[in-house]
Amino acid sequence: MNNRIIGFVGLDVQDTILYLSRIFHQMGKRVLMADYSESRALYYSVPVIPGTDTCSELVEYRGTFFTTRAMGRNELAEFDVSLLFLGFSAGDRLGLCTHIVYTTDGERNHIQRLAELSEHGKGYRQLVFRNAGGRRGKGRLADWGMKESGMAVCEESAYYCNDSIREKRLREQCQYQNRFCFRGLSRSYKNYLKATVRAVFPEEALAPGFAGCFRRAEMGE
Numbered sequence: 118m119n120n121r122i123i124g125f126v127g128l129d130v131q132d133t134i135l136y137l138s139r140i141f142h143q144m145g146k147r148v149l150m151a152d153y154s155e156s157r158a159l160y161y162s163v164p165v166i167p168g169t170d171t172c173s174e175l176v177e178y179r180g181t182f183f184t185t186r187a188m189g190r191n192e193l194a195e196f197d198v199s200l201l202f203l204g205f206s207a208g209d210r211l212g213l214c215t216h217i218v219y220t221t222d223g224e225r226n227h228i229q230r231l232a233e234l235s236e237h238g239k240g241y242r243q244l245v246f247r248n249a250g251g252r253r254g255k256g257r258l259a260d261w262g263m264k265e266s267g268m269a270v271c272e273e274s275a276y277y278c279n280d281s282i283r284e285k286r287l288r289e290q291c292q293y294q295n296r297f298c299f300r301g302l303s304r305s306y307k308n309y310l311k312a313t314v315r316a317v318f319p320e321e322a323l324a325p326g327f328a329g330c331f332r333r334a335e336m337g338e
Contacts, residue, residue: 121198121317124214126207127221127231130245131159134200136310136334138181139297143330143338144314144321146197148181151188154204160185179297198317205230216241216317241316245309298337307335 125134134150141148152159163183169176176183182196190213193199203210211217211234219234219242221227299307311331315322 120194120196121216122193122201122214123198123216123218123317124201124203124207124211125218125220126203126211126234127205127219128227129154129156129158129204130218130220131162131202133218133310133313134159134202135162135297136299136302137313138200139334139337140310140314140331141198142180143334144318144327147195149175149188149193149196149199150181150183150202151199152183152185152202153187153206153210154202155206156204157185159202205234207234216243218243218245218313220245222246243313243316299335 123137131152138148138150150159150163163176163178166176166178173186174184175186188199193213201210201214219231221231221244311322314327314331321327
């Protein structure tokens with residue numbers, strides 16, 4: 118299949134999904150966001166559109182699509198890239214994914230839950246630490262048998278997004294407004310977004326035009 122299905126497993130990563138959706142949109146991709154998490158954090162980031170029901174419909178907003186309805190493989194194939202927010206309730210949906218992003222803050226109970234959900238043998242698996250000390254988190258990964266060699270496969274490295282101020286601001290306001298600018302993002306976080314896009318669409322993200330796509334997304338277009 119030429120379409121990409123990215124499953125986001127673990128802590129709330131609705132901001133990452135929203136940022137990536139705008140980048141992919143500027144790249145000319147048909148983009149779907151689906152929220153299957155317990156927290157429904159992504160669901161609450163998308164404005165309510167009168168006359169729509171996201172539980173049973175596909176909602177189009179600013180050129181991308183959003184739903185909480187279960188989508189089969191054939192339905193997902195209609196999109197160039199699908200961003201599935203799975204939380205800790207991934208279930209059988211992991212089997213649909215071409216790429217998996219595991220996210221943790223290094224806390225022991227979160228590490229244990231990720232270990233129970235981790236799938237080996239996937240072509241692309243990424244481990245992201247958020248708001249956590251790297252040494253502590255890595256030690257706990259080893260405790261649960263989730264060593265980097267077996268799971269963290271993003272260029273054999275783990276990304277650290279330790280921006281608690283941004284996290285607090287994220288929870289105070291709805292992100293997906295009429296203009297969705299990449300405000301207050303650190304250089305390392307922007308580099309992380311670019312690296313993720315390159316992992317999903319390597320040839321296109323390395324082409325000269327990608328810088329313009331990222332800049333337009335960053336400006337909120």
